Every structure is written in C-alpha cells, then in structure tokens.
Amino acid sequence: MEMPAPDAAVLAKKALLVERLTAVLPADAVIHEERELKVYECDALTAYKCPPLCAVLPASTQEVAAVLKICHDMDVPVVPRGSGTSLAGGALPTADSVILGVAKMNDVLETNYDDRYIRVQTGRTNLSVTGAVEEQDFFYAPDPSSQLACAIAGNIAMNSGGAHCLKYGVTTNNLLGVKMVQMDGTVIEVGGAHLDAAGYDLLGLICGSEGQLGVVTEATLRILRKPEGARPVLMGFDSNEVAGACVSDIIKAGVLPVAIEFMDRPVIRATEAFAGAGYPDCEALLIVEVEGSEAEIDEQLGLILQIARKHDPVELRESTSAEESARIWLGRKSAFGAMGQINDYMCLDGTIPVSSLPMVLRRIGELSKQYGLDVGNVFHAGDGNMHPLILFDANKEGDLELCEAMGADILRLCVEAGGCLTGEHGVGIEKRDLMVAQFEPQDLEIQMKVKDVFDPKWLLNPAKVFPLASSESRRAA
Amino acid sequence: MFEPATEQHLSEAIRDASGPLKIRGGGTRPLGNPVTGEVLSTAKLSGISLYEPGALTIVAQAGTPLAEIEAALAKENQRLPFEPMDHRDMLGTQGTPTIGGVVAANIAGPRRIQAGSCRDSLIGVRFVDGAGETIKNGGRVMKNVTGYDLVKLMAGSYGTLGVISEVSFKLLPGIAASATICVEGRSPEQAVAIMARVLGSPFEVSGAAFGGGRVLFRIEGFAQSIAYRSAQLETLLSDYGAVGVETDPDKTREIWSNIANVAAFHDTPGDLWRISVKPSDAPALVAELGMAQTMLDWGGGLIWALTEPGTDLRAVAPEIKGHRTLMRADDATKAKLGTFHPEPGLAAINQGLRAKFDPRGILNPGLMG
Ligand SMILES: Cc1cc2nc3c(=O)[nH]c(=O)nc-3n(C[C@H](O)[C@H](O)[C@H](O)COP(=O)(O)OP(=O)(O)OC[C@H]3O[C@@H](n4cnc5c(N)ncnc54)[C@H](O)[C@@H]3O)c2cc1C
Numbered sequence: 124m125e126m127p128a129p130d131a132a133v134l135a136k137k138a139l140l141v142e143r144l145t146a147v148l149p150a151d152a153v154i155h156e157e158r159e160l161k162v163y164e165c166d167a168l169t170a171y172k173c174p175p176l177c178a179v180l181p182a183s184t185q186e187v188a189a190v191l192k193i194c195h196d197m198d199v200p201v202v203p204r205g206s207g208t209s210l211a212g213g214a215l216p217t218a219d220s221v222i223l224g225v226a227k228m229n230d231v232l233e234t235n236y237d238d239r240y241i242r243v244q245t246g247r248t249n250l251s252v253t254g255a256v257e258e259q260d261f262f263y264a265p266d267p268s269s270q271l272a273c274a275i276a277g278n279i280a281m282n283s284g285g286a287h288c289l290k291y292g293v294t295t296n297n298l299l300g301v302k303m304v305q306m307d308g309t310v311i312e313v314g315g316a317h318l319d320a321a322g323y324d325l326l327g328l329i330c331g332s333e334g335q336l337g338v339v340t341e342a343t344l345r346i347l348r349k350p351e352g353a354r355p356v357l358m359g360f361d362s363n364e365v366a367g368a369c370v371s372d373i374i375k376a377g378v379l380p381v382a383i384e385f386m387d388r389p390v391i392r393a394t395e396a397f398a399g400a401g402y403p404d405c406e407a408l409l410i411v412e413v414e415g416s417e418a419e420i421d422e423q424l425g426l427i428l429q430i431a432r433k434h435d436p437v438e439l440r441e442s443t444s445a446e447e448s449a450r451i452w453l454g455r456k457s458a459f460g461a462m463g464q465i466n467d468y469m470c471l472d473g474t475i476p477v478s479s480l481p482m483v484l485r486r487i488g489e490l491s492k493q494y495g496l497d498v499g500n501v502f503h504a505g506d507g508n509m510h511p512l513i514l515f516d517a518n519k520e521g522d523l524e525l526c527e528a529m530g531a532d533i534l535r536l537c538v539e540a541g542g543c544l545t546g547e548h549g550v551g552i553e554k555r556d557l558m559v560a561q562f563e564p565q566d567l568e569i570q571m572k573v574k575d576v577f578d579p580k581w582l583l584n585p586a587k588v589f590p591l592a593s594s595e596s597r598r599a600a
Numbered sequence: 601m602f603e604p605a606t607e608q609h610l611s612e613a614i615r616d617a618s619g620p621l622k623i624r625g626g627g628t629r630p631l632g633n634p635v636t637g638e639v640l641s642t643a644k645l646s647g648i649s650l651y652e653p654g655a656l657t658i659v660a661q662a663g664t665p666l667a668e669i670e671a672a673l674a675k676e677n678q679r680l681p682f683e684p685m686d687h688r689d690m691l692g693t694q695g696t697p698t699i700g701g702v703v704a705a706n707i708a709g710p711r712r713i714q715a716g717s718c719r720d721s722l723i724g725v726r727f728v729d730g731a732g733e734t735i736k737n738g739g740r741v742m743k744n745v746t747g748y749d750l751v752k753l754m755a756g757s758y759g760t761l762g763v764i765s766e767v768s769f770k771l772l773p774g775i776a777a778s779a780t781i782c783v784e785g786r787s788p789e790q791a792v793a794i795m796a797r798v799l800g801s802p803f804e805v806s807g808a809a810f811g812g813g814r815v816l817f818r819i820e821g822f823a824q825s826i827a828y829r830s831a832q833l834e835t836l837l838s839d840y841g842a843v844g845v846e847t848d849p850d851k852t853r854e855i856w857s858n859i860a861n862v863a864a865f866h867d868t869p870g871d872l873w874r875i876s877v878k879p880s881d882a883p884a885l886v887a888e889l890g891m892a893q894t895m896l897d898w899g900g901g902l903i904w905a906l907t908e909p910g911t912d913l914r915a916v917a918p919e920i921k922g923h924r925t926l927m928r929a930d931d932a933t934k935a936k937l938g939t940f941h942p943e944p945g946l947a948a949i950n951q952g953l954r955a956k957f958d959p960r961g962i963l964n965p966g967l968m969g
Contacts, residue, residue, distance in 0.1 A: 235878075235880075236796075236800055237793075237796040237800070237879070237880050238796070238878045238879050238880050238901075239799065239800065260802075261800075281745060282745045282749065284743055288743070292716065292720060293743065295720075295749065295752065296716055296720050311945055311946060311949070312945060313946065315878070315921050315922070316878035316921070317876045317877050317878050317901060317921065317922035317923070318712065318713075318717070318876050318898065318901050318902070319706065319708075319717055319756075319876055319923075320756060320923075321876075321923030321925070321940055321941040321942075321943050322756075322940050322941075322943055322946070322950055322968055322969075323753060323756070323757055323761075323946075323950050323953060323968075324706070324719060324752045324753055324755060324756050324757075325753075325946060325949060325950075326752075327719060327749055327751075327752020327753060327755070328748060328749060328750070328752060328753045330749065330752075331745050331748065331749045332748055332749075348799075348800050348801060348802050349802060350802050351802045371654040371655075372654075374654060374655075374656055374773075375653055375654050375676075376773075377677055377773035377774060377776065378773065379772065379773055415804075415825060416825075416828055416832075418824055418825070418828050419821075419822070419824070419825040419828060419829075422822050422824045422825060423822065474741040474742070474743050474744060475741060476652060476655040476657065476740060476741055477654060477655040477656070478652055478654045478655045503743075506741075506742035506743045507655070507741050507742060507743070508742075508743045541739070541740055541741070542739065542741045543739050543741055543744045543746045544746045545744075545745050545746050546741070546743035546744060546745065547743055547745055548745070549745050550745075550746060550747065554746070558746070558747065561739075561746055561747075562736075562746075562747065563736070565733045565734070565735055566735050566736055566737065566747075567747070568733075569729065569733070569735050569750070569956070569957070570737075570747050570748045570750065572956040572957075573748055573750070573753075573953065573956070574748075575952075575956065576949060576952035576953055576956060577949065577952075588747065588748075
C-alpha cells in the first residue's frame with residue numbers, strides 16, 4: 124500500500140513541535156522517543172506499519188484543542204486514534220504525523236435513564252459504556268466484536284456496527300450528539316440529548332468521517348432498556364446457497380431477528396478446533412437470535428424454525444439454557460481469533476444485497492481457487508455485510524500482494540452485485556484506492572469538498588479514504 | 601416552471617439556470633422561509649426503480665408519490681420504518697406528497713422514538729448539486745460506510761444542497777397486530793414521568809404521546825406478543841389509575857395517524873411550532889409557554905405548540921436546549937423569526953457546505969436562513 128512520502132520540512136520541526144506540545148500537556152502525555160512510539164506504529168491492519176513523529180495523549184477537550192492549534196499553526200498532520208483496532212488502517216500514522224490518542228479521556232460524564240442517554244468521553248471503550256448502565260438493566264446497542272477494546276471515538280469515526288445492528292442500527296442510529304474539535308482548535312457541539320438536527324444533519328456527516336473532519340472528544344449516546352430475554356438457534360445446512368436462501372426467506376416472512384450470523388465450512392472447522400463450541404460439521408451455519416419474553420421468543424422462533432425446516436437443515440438446535448446460548452455464540456465470537464491461529468488473514472467487509480448472497484459466495488469460492496488462497500466466510504447475513512477472511516502467510520514472499528489483489532477482486536464483485544466496499548470497517552488506507560470502483564470522480568470530489576470546509580489545510584488524517592491521486596492536489600497545497 | 605423527466609434533464613436545468621430555483625416535490629410541505637424563484641418540480645421524476653422484498657430495500661425516483669411506494673410495500677407486507685407524517689391538513693395544502701419531499705424535510709412520525717427518522721432508514725441518494733453535477737452517495741445495501749455519509753446530510757437539507765433525484769430505503773416487515781394503551785387525566789409533569797417509565801421498560805413501545813390530558817402508548821408486533829406486552833403495561837401503569845386498552849387495529853391506526861399529523865391543531869388559527877427537547881425538559885417548557893396549546897409526542901421529546909400569531913417562541917426559556925422550528929405562520933412572521941432555529945456555533949460550517957454544494961446560491965436561496 125502506497126503512502127505519501129513524509130514532508131521533510133515537518134520532520135525537521137520535530138524538536139520545536141515537541142517543545143510546544145510539552146508546553147500545553149504534561150510531559151508524560153507527549154511521547155517522542157522512537158522506542159515508545161512503536162506502540163502507535165499500526166492499528167489492527169498490522170501488515171502496514173510506520174511510527175509517527177510523536178504521539179500525544181491529552182486528558183481534556185481543552186488539551187485536544189491546544190494540541191490541534193499547535194499542529195495547525197505548524198502545518199503538521201494529525202492522526203486521531205481511539206484504541207487502534209481499525210481493520211482498515213484508519214489509525215495508521217505517517218512518519219510526519221502526530222498521533223492524537225484519546226485513550227486517557229474515558230470518563231462517564233452523565234447518565235440519564237429518564238431520557239435514556241449517556242454522555243461519555245470518547246476514549247471510553249464500547250463495552251464499558253454498557254458496563255456503566257448495566258446495573259440499571261440498560262445497554263448501548265452497537266456491539267462490534269472488538270467491543271472489549273475499541274473506543275467510542277473509533278466507533279463514531281467508522282460508524283461501526285455489530286451483530287445486533289439488524290434490529291438496533293449502527294453507531295449513527297444511536298448517536299445523539301458530539302463535542303468535536305476542529306483542526307484549527309475550534310470546539311463545536313453538534314446535537315445533544317434531544318432528537319434530530321435544527322438545520323443540516325452535521326452529526327450524520329461527522330459519524331463515519333474517519334477522523335478527517337475533527338477530533339471527537341465527547342459523545343451523547345442513546346441507551347436502551349435490555350430486553351427480557353434472548354435466545355439463539357443454530358441451523359446447519361448442506362450448502363451456502365441454501366443457507367443464503369433461508370436468510371432471505373426469514374426476512375421476507377415478516378420476522379425481524381436481532382441477529383442473523385453466517386459461517387461457512389472453513390470457519391466452522393477453524394472455530395471448532397479453536398473453541399470447541401460443538402458445532403456440526405456442515406457447509407454452512409446460521410445463528411439466528413430473537414429477543415423478548417419467553418412467550419414472544421417462542422412465537423418468533425416458531426416461525427423461523429418453520430421456515431428453516433423447509434430448507435432441509437442438517438441441524439436445528441434451539442438453545443434451552445443460558446449456557447447453551449453462550450456455547451452457540453462462542454464459536455462465532457471466536458471466529459476471527461480461530462482463523463488467526465491458522466494463518467495471517469485479511470478481513471474484508473464488503474456489503475451486498477442479501478438476495479445476491481449465494482452468487483457472491485460462489486464467486487468468492489472460485490476466486491479462492493484461482494488465487495490459491497483459502498477463504499473463510501463469517502458475517503452478518505441479515506444485512507448482507509460479508510466478512511471474507513483471506514488466509515495468507517505474511518512471511519512468504521508475494522503472499523500479501525496476492526491476498527490484496529484477491530481482496531480487491533472480491534470487493535469489486537461486491538460493488539458489481541449492487542453493494543459497497545465496506546459495511547462497517549471503513550475505508551482507511553485499505554480500500555482507499557478502490558473507491559473509484561464504487562464512485563465517479565464527482566462523487567469523490569463533493570466528499571473532498573466537505574473536508575475542505577472542516578479542514579481546509581487537509582491536516583487531519585490526510586492520506587486516508589480518498590485515492591491518493593484524487594486527494595493529491597489538496598494534500599500538497 | 602421546469603419539470604424534468606430525467607436526471608439528465610434535471611442536471612441541465614440546474615446547470616443552465618440563470619436565477620434562483622424554487623424546488624418543489626408534491627408541494628404539500630411548504631416548510632422554510634419564503635423563497636422566490638422559478639419552480640423546479642420533481643413530479644415527473646417518478647417511479648419505483650427497484651424493489652427487492654427479500655433484501656428489505658426499495659429504490660425510487662424522488663417524485664414518486666409516497667402513496668405509490670406505501671402501496672407497493674403493503675403488497676409484500678412491508679413498510680417504511682419511520683411513519684412519515686402528512687402535512688396537508690396542518691398546513692392547508694393540497695397535492696400529492698412525494699418520497700423526495702419526505703427525504704428533503706427528513707419527515708418522521710411517532711415511531712421516531714423506536715425506528716428513527718427518515719434519515720435512519722435512508723440508505724442511498726442521487727442528487728444534482730447547484731453546479732449541475734450528478735452525484736450519488738450510499739447505495740442500496742443496509743450497511744455502508746464507504747466514504748462520507750452525505751445521505752444523512754441530504755436528508756433534511758430542504759433542497760438547499762442539491763435536488764434529490766433518487767432515494768433508497770431499508771424497510772421493515774409489516775405490522776401483524778397493534779394496540780393502544782391509555783391513561784387519563786394527567787398533567788404534563790405526570791405524563792412525561794409515566795412515559796419515561798414505560799419507555800424505560802423492555803416492552804418496546806412504538807409511540808408515546810400526551811394530549812388533551814391523555815397519555816397514549818402504542819405497541820406493535822405479533823398477536824401473542826401484543827397480548828403479553830399489553831398486560832405487562834397495564835400492570836406497570838396500574839399505579840396511575842384506570843388504564844384503557846384499544847385492541848381494534850383500525851382505531852389504533854386512526855389514533856396514531858391523528859397524533860402524527862397533529863390533527864388537534866388542524867383548522868385552528870395561530871402559528872404552529874415544532875420543538876425538539878430532552879423529554880424531561882418538556883414539562884418546564886410547556887409551563888413557560890403559558891397561553892400556548894401544546895401536544896407532546898416522542899415521550900415528551902417533541903412538543904407541538906399553537907401560539908398567537910407572531911409570537912417568538914424561541915425567546916421563552918432559551919436555556920432549554922434543543923430546537924424550535926416555526927412550522928406554520930404567515931410569510932412576514934417567517935421572515936422575521938426564521939423557520940429554523942439559529943445555530944451560531946455551526947454557522948461557518950453550514951455556510952461553508954452550502955457554498956461548496958451550491959456555489960451560485962440558486963437552490964432554494966434563503967429557505968433555511
Ligand atoms: C477482532 C476485531 C473485530 C472487529 N469487529 C468489528 C465489528 O464487529 N464491527 C465493526 O464495525 N468493526 C469491527 N472491528 C473494527 C474496529 O474495531 C472498529 O472500526 C472500531 O470502531 C475502531 O475503534 P478504535 O477505537 O480502535 O479506533 P482506531 O482504530 O483507533 O481508529 C479508527 C478510526 O477512527 C479515527 N478516530 C479515532 N479516534 C478519533 C477521534 N477522537 N475523533 C475522530 N476520529 C477518531 C482514527 O483516525 C481512525 O480513522 C473489529 C476489529 C477487530 C480487530
């Protein structure tokens with residue numbers, strides 16, 4: 124993956140920059156020793172690494188504003204960072220950039236159960252937002268699999284989703300307001316505890332903007348009362364096609380489960396070996412979960428099982444206890460880890476119309492043979508958000524490049540099928556140069572104009588999202 | 601008047617325009633500050649382009665009548681999740697609401713609290729900006745984070761950033777059964793407290809409103825689930841006196857359509873305001889509003905207020921956060937007070953966006969201030 128060459132003029136300013144940053148932050152919040160900077164050299168897309176010029180860990184919105192103002196004055200690029208779990212290289216530094224990490228800012232500022240929201244600093248992890256309201260039987264709905272580690276900051280920047288977003292929506296549907304610092308240090312507040320925008324929906328624009336419009340320091344999030352109960356059912360099928368058809372039929376039948384998760388044979392085998400969840404050895408598995416009281420669950424699952432039976436499942440296992448539910452989810456939740464045990468993998472995130480699932484899965488199988496790289500599929504089937512995991516060997520010459528080429532082919536296939544390059548992980552550097560497969564030049568130009576408005580100097584996370592060639596004149600200016 | 605029948609013609613009409621354009625869908629929601637300009641109508645950009653029930657998605661041209669879309673969805677037992685209100689009786693307009701108008705004004709209804717607003721179900725747009733460029737954003741899949749989310753930005757931009765030519769939505773299955781539960785004789789304080797209690801319960805209420813002293817809740821779902829939740833809510837609400845349950849689905853539909861469309865304030869003289877606040881702020885604001893008549897939706901988060909003509913409702917208890925939109929008033933009042941709540945802290949960004957999307961300032965100039 125190509126990254127722009129570092130700006131020598133910026134590199135030459137390091138000493139002065141560190142001095143100025145140390146004047147507005149405690150000394151231990153400015154990291155500039157090479158050895159210590161290694162922590163920040165990559166995110167979860169570990170194939171790409173580059174230590175930044177320095178890293179700062181401000182503890183308040185004011186400190187963030189002070190840092191940005193300095194970098195703005197000195198024309199130094201800034202890469203915002205939450206927990207560094209991005210799979211798209213969204214938080215990958217360049218050698219001439221400052222990493223601005225919000226990890227120290229993780230306080231709960233306000234909880235309000237009557238109005239059903241929580242206000243937090245954005246360094247707080249996703250799971251600990253729910254942790255803060257759990258005692259009152261509330262939860263924060265978007266639940267990325269990385270929720271133990273990832274921060275609300277990154278969730279907002281990527282508009283992250285999770286297994287349960289079929290029912291509850293993704294981050295943007297659960298975000299009520301933000302406090303954000305613009306690159307020149309201006310602090311703005313968008314939204315709040317009330318619903319909808321007074322004018323333009325800037326909140327909707329900021330969510331998913333991958334750290335390119337401002338640094339989000341506080342967020343007001345919608346919280347919900349926990350359902351009375353939830354119950355998953357495990358379904359095994361003879362082929363991916365049949366499982367895909369079953370998903371489509373469930374959706375058409377008028378029931379809306381909270382989650383429909385899909386795993387194919389390579390993933391089933393890997394997770395069995397890794398976690399031993401007791402999955403049947405079959406071509407495709409679905410986990411379908413519904414929520415409500417016991418009677419409501421019975422009613423919905425009754426319908427779902429009836430549909431599933433029409434597709435000749437090789438296995439239908441309805442959970443009868445909390446323990447069994449946990450086992451059904453265990454394999455799914457450890458799927459990425461399990462695949463990681465086999466080899467290095469690249470996780471794609473293309474989304475397609477649910478109706479194209481069988482066709483796309485078949486084509487991915489063909490591409491796998493053509494490239495000679497194994498692929499496992501584990502994904503959110505209810506909304507067509509695929510996660511093909513391409514296995515490769517990072518130590519083998521040329522394997523990464525082969526994997527990237529195959530990934531690009533799969534993503535182009537998703538676009539051709541009427542879908543998109545990324546459903547929840549974001550573009551980052553990973554899909555940056557593929558944007559032209561999905562967008563016409565004018566579609567990208569208007570998005571870059573939006574960045575012009577928020578960050579006229581193009582200093583915030585500049586080498587991401589847009590193809591380098593498209594953004595070059597702006598970055599160079 | 602321009603009435604392009606293709607996106608290409610729409611683009612040409614805008615590119616070649618020599619003066620301001622007044623963008624119109626069905627003309628049933630003349631919201632915003634008065635605009636003068638040549639009318640550009642989307643009425644002929646009409647038709648459902650793609651409907652995939654198995655993928656829960658629909659794509660339609662902007663001028664497609666909302667009723668046509670709702671009928672097509674009903675045939676497959678599906679629906680738009682956000683229950684868009686109808687403004688005709690409130691604003692005294694006639695005509696056919698279009699789906700593009702729904703998007704341009706980000707219209708929702710009582711189900712907002714559960715299913716979100718129009719923007720939450722909108723998954724793709726095509727539009728022509730003020731320079732005549734045809735642009736797409738989003739698409740027709742349920743999850744999409746590819747590039748910036750201009751879909752949300754276009755929703756509720758009232759034609760001032762571009763003229764929407766096509767929209768895509770994610771859908772929900774139809775509603776098998778529903779019921780309305782009612783508690784009588786309450787003050788706004790009590791009503792908002794009761795609504796908070798119910799909305800904080802696990803019983804998935806899809807409507808919570810207060811008007812004429814009655815607190816109303818709606819539940820929707822499968823028949824057994826309705827019976828169960830209805831009984832649970834009756835128990836929960838038993839502390840507050842007699843609880844009424846309406847199980848006739850037609851009655852429930854009528855009750856909530858009246859709430860959505862604010863029927864209580866149809867054919868009434870006076871200005872009409874739409875106020876969005878944190879629900880627990882609603883009782884205090886309602887008290888401060890004094891003479892105004894009010895109705896609450898969204899558990900108290902949405903206040904409809906009918907006032908004496910010309911009243912500046914934003915001057916009342918300005919410390920209460922949120923926004924107050926002037927929905928119905930004469931042109932002079934709209935010009936004086938402005939339809940939309942000013943956002944001084946965001947003005948630079950808003951103006952910056954407008955200048956980029958519509959450099960000549962010809963799309964609905966002045967409508968949003
Ligand atoms: C094992 C695994 C499973 C995953 N599962 C899911 C999943 O189910 N669903 C899903 O959606 N994602 C998933 N992800 C991806 C990742 O966890 C999400 O993208 C997450 O939201 C990133 O959060 P973060 O705090 O780690 O952000 P980072 O990686 O630190 O940064 C992500 C992006 O956010 C920007 N950013 C960070 N902080 C700020 C800020 N304060 N202001 C503005 N921009 C900022 C960064 O510049 C970067 O572009 C998974 C990742 C892993 C490793």
